[in-house]
Amino acid sequence: MSHSNQAADTAGMATSTAGAEVLLSLSDIKRDYVLGETKVQALKGVSLRIHRGEFVAIWGPSGSGKSSLMNILGLVDAPSSGEVTLEGLPVSHLSDDALADLRSRKIGFVFQSFNLIPVLSALENVMVPLQIQGVADPKARERATQALKDVGLEGQLHARPDKMSGGQRQRVAIARALVTSPSIVVADEPTANLDSENSVMVVELMRELNRTRRVTFIFTTHDPRLLELVDRKLLLKDGLLRTDESLR
Ligand SMILES: Nc1ncnc2c1ncn2[C@@H]1O[C@H](COP(=O)(O)OP(=O)(O)OP(=O)(O)O)[C@@H](O)[C@H]1O
Ligand SMILES: [Mg+2]
Known part of the structure; x- marks a missing residue:
């Protein structure tokens, strides 16, 4: 099923996700950079609209x-115009402190370059949030x-990132994103620094966590093979959503 967006907001999306709660919604978002x-x-x-449980x-x-x-989905950057609503709460009027608090409780981040702290062990990195x-x-440690354990690294708790493979580092980063039990994990090109085998492994791990723990994931990628593993793919071109395909 494919729709030409921007009408995707209404008719089409509801079909594949009927009844699911809208977790995050963006309405006519524009972002200009002035240089x-x-x-x-x-x-x-x-x-x-992103519904709870989507991948x-x-x-x-x-x-x-x-x-x-x-960056706008993760509440890291504010749009030039338009509104972002997270779990029914419009965020544009929130103070920086309130936004930071909301981000810390509701959103997990995974980055292209892992962003682990090199002098800390895997366990210590995951305790940071x-x-x-x-x-x-004691509770943070537990x-x-x-x-x-959920990402399969129970044997590496005390290893430092520089002793780990790229795939392992990204698994640590996924554990760090999930440890606060966020509503949604936002990942900008999480596999860009991984070889193809590790890329598939990382997306399959996110997929499993999505199924078993019902975490909502949204990630960007250039890799066509990874698009085979998702429920829904959105094509962005020249600052506009062009297609919104639900695959399952
Ligand atoms: N901080 C910024 N200041 C000025 N222009 C920016 C800034 N960030 C992005 N842009 C511009 O906005 C446009 C969109 O950039 P963006 O980084 O969102 O694209 P992208 O799809 O993530 O690209 P890539 O696949 O290379 O990561 C580009 O023209 C880029 O040059
Ligand atoms: Mg980019």
């Missing part, structure tokens, strides 16, 4: 606005240990 005299219109009016990929050419969109939330040490 001196020039203005780049990175997003030109994107409307989108979604965003793809499209370099410069199409994927990272700009992910809990420590930011003020979770006491939850981080469980998160690392």
